[in-house]
Amino acid sequence: MKKVKIALLGLGNVGRGVWNILQMNGEEIMKRSGCQVEVAKILVRDPSKARAVKVPEELITTNFDEILNDDSIKIIVEVMGGIEPAREYILKSLNKKKHIVTANKMLLATYGDELFKKADEEEVMLNYEASVAGGIPIIQAINESLTANKIEKLYGIINGTTNFILSKMELEGSDFENVLKEAQEKGYAEADPTSDIEGFDAQYKLAILSSLAFGTKVKIDDVYREGITKITSKDIRYAKDFGLVIKLLAIAKETDGKLQLRVHPTMIPATHPLANVHDSFNAVFIKGNAVDDLMFYGRGAGDLPTGSAVVADIVSILRSDVDTENRLPVEKNNLWHKEIGEINDITSRYYIRTTVTDRPGVLGEITAIFGRHGVSLRSVIQRGRIKNEEEVGLVLVTHYTEEKQLQGAINEVKDIDAVKEINNMIRIEDFN
Ligand code: NAP
Ligand code: HSE
Numbered sequence: 001m002k003k004v005k006i007a008l009l010g011l012g013n014v015g016r017g018v019w020n021i022l023q024m025n026g027e028e029i030m031k032r033s034g035c036q037v038e039v040a041k042i043l044v045r046d047p048s049k050a051r052a053v054k055v056p057e058e059l060i061t062t063n064f065d066e067i068l069n070d071d072s073i074k075i076i077v078e079v080m081g082g083i084e085p086a087r088e089y090i091l092k093s094l095n096k097k098k099h100i101v102t103a104n105k106m107l108l109a110t111y112g113d114e115l116f117k118k119a120d121e122e123e124v125m126l127n128y129e130a131s132v133a134g135g136i137p138i139i140q141a142i143n144e145s146l147t148a149n150k151i152e153k154l155y156g157i158i159n160g161t162t163n164f165i166l167s168k169m170e171l172e173g174s175d176f177e178n179v180l181k182e183a184q185e186k187g188y189a190e191a192d193p194t195s196d197i198e199g200f201d202a203q204y205k206l207a208i209l210s211s212l213a214f215g216t217k218v219k220i221d222d223v224y225r226e227g228i229t230k231i232t233s234k235d236i237r238y239a240k241d242f243g244l245v246i247k248l249l250a251i252a253k254e255t256d257g258k259l260q261l262r263v264h265p266t267m268i269p270a271t272h273p274l275a276n277v278h279d280s281f282n283a284v285f286i287k288g289n290a291v292d293d294l295m296f297y298g299r300g301a302g303d304l305p306t307g308s309a310v311v312a313d314i315v316s317i318l319r320s321d322v323d324t325e326n327r328l329p330v331e332k333n334n335l336w337h338k339e340i341g342e343i344n345d346i347t348s349r350y351y352i353r354t355t356v357t358d359r360p361g362v363l364g365e366i367t368a369i370f371g372r373h374g375v376s377l378r379s380v381i382q383r384g385r386i387k388n389e390e391e392v393g394l395v396l397v398t399h400y401t402e403e404k405q406l407q408g409a410i411n412e413v414k415d416i417d418a419v420k421e422i423n424n425m426i427r428i429e430d431f432n
Pocket of ligand 1: 085191
């Protein structure tokens, strides 16, 4: 049987998962790919680091050139993360006609064009299933299984860390900081967890997914982004009162000839299937014009689930022919030009939580401003005073309205003396 040598760049959470799967399922992988996979080298930053996985010492290196200059290594598995030196190592490897498997969404969303072009020129494969939604085979599904469809809408919970945090806050009343620490310990979070909690990670992933789903080049900045750091247990409780649940939702839909692309905390009906996606699970909900509604669900982060997607990408290269004959073409995701809509142009329902001085007439002043801006209110909740404090929480939920009208109203409401703070504004998605 043909033996194929591969190298891992990185032996952290994902690298460990890849190694363990190759040990655990070596025979299945060999039968399915027709090749025996041998890990020939593993690049790390610090060889003396204590690791949760045991690998033969002689495989570990800190010198990338040892891997690059070994012509017997045919596949490079980049699971180190970050932009540099990952980009440089991938470009150099492609130059040497080595196939690439990567889990690096930040790199692909930023330099995907350059890397895919280079892979095409060198006639090698660049696979990236693990870059979006961990173990869920969503890239393969969009690229292969859904090609008969025009995709109309895509909604995703595509960051495991934030979903883990929001689920624990909602179901167990846990504290944000403690749950984030737990997500880091479990290997869900990025090296810099700001990327998760401020929504950057989901923004990169939505740029990749929407490029594929809508056949157009989507840049990172085309995707509007907000993170979850302003969400408090109060917002979660109010959402519950309204029959809603808060998720960091990635939304891509084509309306009036424009693509709407956004990642932000979103209140969704507690009865929607996405509301029941908890823990580090991810889900991608797609509406195609032929297939109708589809939902993909699975672990969005963690060593083995992500490793599962990485190893499948390795197998797909082995099956395609590692020696480059019969190579499957690298995806072209720039079939059409699509205009990208502005966040101000969206129409949504909104939840607004404020803190106001409890005096006669305040509610009237606020609702009058909303009325003048054409924003119709659906519900208002005022929570009674706590002890003798004068300030109370006032929550407003609107009917469908344009974001620019809502923002105009909020800006004016802020200036009322009795309005102490606009604590939060969260969009509500009905999936209509
Ligand atoms: P990680 O735990 O931080 O591991 C990174 C590994 O890369 C470490 O082994 C590190 O070496 C090595 N490394 C980093 N910079 C290096 C450098 N300059 N030279 C040599 N080695 C270097 O990261 P991870 O969680 O496995 O994530 C890896 C990639 O997969 C990222 O792109 C991430 O976005 C993506 N991803 C992660 C998950 C997940 O669940 N964690 C899921 C999907 C995709 P040392 O061990 O010596 O420090
Ligand atoms: N940090 C990422 C997450 C890893 O939490 O979803 C998976 O891409």
